[in-house]
Amino acid sequence: MNATAFIVIAIITIAGALAAATLPKLIHAALSLVIVFVGIAAYFFLLGAEFVGLVQVFVYVGAVAVLILFTILLTRRDIVSERGINWGGVIVALAVFGGLLWIILNTTSLAVLAPQFEPLTVKQIGESLMTDYVWPLQCVGLVLTVALIGALILVMEEKIER
């Protein structure tokens, strides 16, 4: 696996994530989030899961990012003032990162190189979606339908009581 590509994508993704978490303006943070999603899709391509990378680009960059931008547009009048840095959140996040890093570096079975593998084709993914994973697929379809209807009901105009 290409080490240069790995490092370049890591720098871009983590810089985008830091920007998304810390920039004061919401619209800048939302656009940095797009960079993070594209970086993760690039990792999926690097790892040989091209289909998941494409799904990531379609769903996150195409749908979720645009949804976030529209929500920012609809709630624009409200500028929340961020008073200084919330050190509690910083400490908790650093503690979680330190703990995870310590565990990852101390688990020797994780220092493995990627094995050779047959490239995964979209045909294989489609076949398993239609055979072994057909019930999860139906359930996800149901969840998405319910989420769509629920979102519509939530944002419908409230009735004015007389």
Place this chain on the structure above:
Amino acid sequence: MTSTLQLFLIVSSALFSIGLLAALSRRHAIFILIGIELMLAAANLNFIAFWRFGSQPQPPVGVMVAIFSIAIAAAEATVGLALVIAIYRHYRSTNVDQLNQLKG
């Protein structure tokens, strides 16, 4: 230097911690949703990395879990953003510090 599973896990744990930072320390509701999206993306990266460095089972379990996880994350983002709009209509604010109606 060749990339091992550890490096992918370190990147994804960094993404997860940054997402946690955004979810814990920001006051705007959309920033909290952005943090949750970052954490979900880090989890997806873990699924794919473990699938690639593992024993490649047939059917490809890691890829399937990642696809379903992306679909569920899309549903979560839809409902979350709808809630933000509903809260904004009701309170004229998206500052989560002001949503204290349930405070005892």
